[in-house]
Amino acid sequence: MPTVAELTAMKETLIKQRASGVARTRFANGQQVEYRGDKEIAAAIADLDRRIGAGGDSKRLRQIRTYSSKGL
Secondary structure (H helix, E strand, O other): OOOHHHHHHHHHHHHHHHHHOOOEEEOOOOOEEEOOOHHHHHHHHHHHHHHHHOOOOOOOOOOOOOOOOOOO
16 A cells, blocks of 8 residues: 555656646656656546555454443
């Protein structure tokens, strides 16, 4: 699972690639991806935003709080 820093670097690479109009990009980890159009690049950026917002982890942390009262 990529870290938040890795996801952010991938997003920055995609944004630069989208602005240049080139359909092929190579990430720092050596992975090369070819996109078919701007819509697909925008979807990839949105997915990275979602994953960065989740903290890089797809698991959702939950906290359960219990309250009690004697009814007084």
